[in-house]
Amino acid sequence: MKNKDHTKGLLIILIILLVFCTLLYISQENQKAEKSDTIATREGQNRIILSWWGNDERHKYTMEGVDHFMEENPEIHVNCRYGEWNGFEKRMEVWTNSHNEADVMQINYAWLDTYSKDGTGYYDLNQLSEYINLDAFSDKCKEYGTRNGHLNALPIAMNSQVFYYNQDILDQYGLSCPENWDDLFEMAEVVSKDGKYLLGMSKKQVFMLLIAYYEQSTGKAMFNDDGKLAASKDEIAELLVFYKKMIDEHVLCPVDIFDNAMYQNGQVVGIMCWISDTKKYRDALEEKGVKVSLCLYPMMEGAKRSGWYIKPATMWAISADTKSPKDAAVLLEYLLNDPYMVSLAGTEKGVPVSSKAVEVLSENGLSETNEYIATEEINKRADEINIIIPNIEKEAIIDAFKQNADEYLYDRMDADECAELIYDSIIEVQ
Template sequence: MNCIKTILAAALATTAIGSTVNAEELRMSWWGGDSRHIATQEAVKVCGDKYGHTISPEFTGWDGHFQKVATQLAGGTEADIMQINWPWLPIFSEEGTGFADLNDFSDTIDLSQWSEDELAATTRNGHLNGLPASVSGRLFFFNKTTWDKAGLALPTTMEEVMAAGPIFAEKLGDNYYPLEGIGLDASLMIQMIVTQQTGKSFINPETNEVQWTAEELQAGIDMYQKMVDEHVVKSWPDMAAAGNVPLFENADWSNGMIGGSYQWDTTYSKINDPLTEGQELVAVGLLRVDGAQNDGVYRKPSMVFSISSHSDKQQAAAEVLNCLLNEPEGITAMGSERGVPSSNAAASQLLETGGIEQIQVDAQDMVMAAEAPAISPFNEDPDVRAGIEDTLELFAYGELDSAEASEEILMLVNEAMEDK
């Protein structure tokens, strides 16, 4: 995949590459918070004005948005342009025909701004169902100030992280830990470890089959437990006793008592802003276990923009979509409200104009350069996630051993995948 830094010499302005259609009245839907709503409303206005279209915005928070889109798609009443969560694609477009095929609009939308891998991730049965607004992936962030205080260089392997646990306890105190990880963070860290060890992703994105054996999964769970035993991460029960607050609200994180976290690259600002003055947060990328076959990166489109298959205004929608993602007016208005943009033109323009920070670009480059097999959207199916995280919580509280937990996870995930 192309790293953002390699495209800075590219032209910042990508213009429409097709002819403008007659003025149309369109609808566009998305979810998000207030800042995303403000930016996107401005973007649809400037892009609508540019091409003479009127675009009615339809926006909500995250809660209930899936149900809203599902109801609209079932009745054929969805917006012409939609922000769609990547894991929803196989749900709403099982055969690839649930959304318009954007390949049909390659004379209007400059698809060259995305890599082949990025487009493949949003293609179903040969149909390009959407364009990634951004790609996000998990990597390790460490508080360099805390590691310096412990007299340690930032780790370059998982073994170095493991070795740091006792040193943190000895030099800084029992309340200091090199890393944190419960819930989703623990689940994805275990998945990273097993992917590295086996060379296989959890669910095959082509066949929808679970690829790990119980023994392979158990090895990852056992390594996580060793992190708890070696004072690398605070245990699940201890985190719960402290209130189970999100990382960015955790005083131990803000004060540097937690030395690192395995997070989405797009959360940099969210987890950096709470740090007290003088602390330095550094992205170090993916850390490998001994004998790893790949980096085990969990990389996915964070969200995509799709055009309705029912819309009779698809050409106009394609013009607006290209403007939002590839043209200077839309790029400026949209900003980085959805992370570092996947569109090369947008990423270059925002970096040049200060719309994104260099560390965000560096973290994104680490994610994009990391090696691992592709993941399946079904990794984020609610039943799949619940099966993994609920079972890991039982394991963390001692109600299951690692062998029982691995068997239980595979049973629950296979059950969830039966109807997929």
């Protein structure tokens, strides 16, 4: 009996110690978080947080710009939250839902509908016009960021899909830029003899490529203006057959094996990407001495819809919960219009839409940049390009298509079964 009591007593002590250690760990982590948020904050400074996603280049110039901002505005201390795109959207969801988002944040255009359909999810920038030069933006640009009369965000640049091809490889095979979908298959037949794929791209770009084909071939939008799926199960089945044909005939490299290295080393001849990714896909190849061509998107003759879309590349917004709206506005103005920051960013996110930013960059060869050239080509076709429907970029919808389409691509389902699965999955998450 004594031994049982002794054992029971030890167990209770161990449980108490475990609970104590857990509470101590949580307390220490909270202190670390608080310390990291306030580090280097001097007495009298106001602390705000800036968040963004991107590549190493973007991180480097943004942090350099933030350092300069704090030198110019010693009363404001800026802490930075940043990372690559993968996983960032999920973290943003957690921060936003817990009201712990940054004071100033880079957001995706689609997030306006996700977090601020009624216009109250982000701060109304109209209320901060004393600190932000809104006149530097056209009414159309401001319209993109407006919900229910509230100016929630300002676009940094405009974005659309472009195609870049390794011109040296095209020359090697006696090929030129494709103009329609048939051209893609004919070109793929030639380059596939040496094991090459004609095109490679991310899962989002594949989804948008297929939407373009669907809309050109049917004359209908795949998603309604309210973001609801408009395609039928039979139409999705036909689209799946076309998708598989593109992969089987080497028009399109399978998403799961494609990476930028395949494009850089010539295993993949061309790429479809956002204009804002030009440095990653065109400039990087040209720096190796490779000739790269900007080619038009494929079109069907007589198509009623082009199926191609344009959107703000990314946007800057201020949290509706910020405790320092003035300081946040001063930082946002700096990010968009300050000559020093504008020069650092250049065209990395695309050609800026701020007239002040364009003025600065025009003095430093803006018209010679590949982003400017691509943007001008898209502008020539503005009449046939639609503003993007946010759900087209919704991660859950893209995953619902990609993951289920794999069942057909790898012969685990027929097209009709797979189309029904895709249809039901998209309806569930849209």
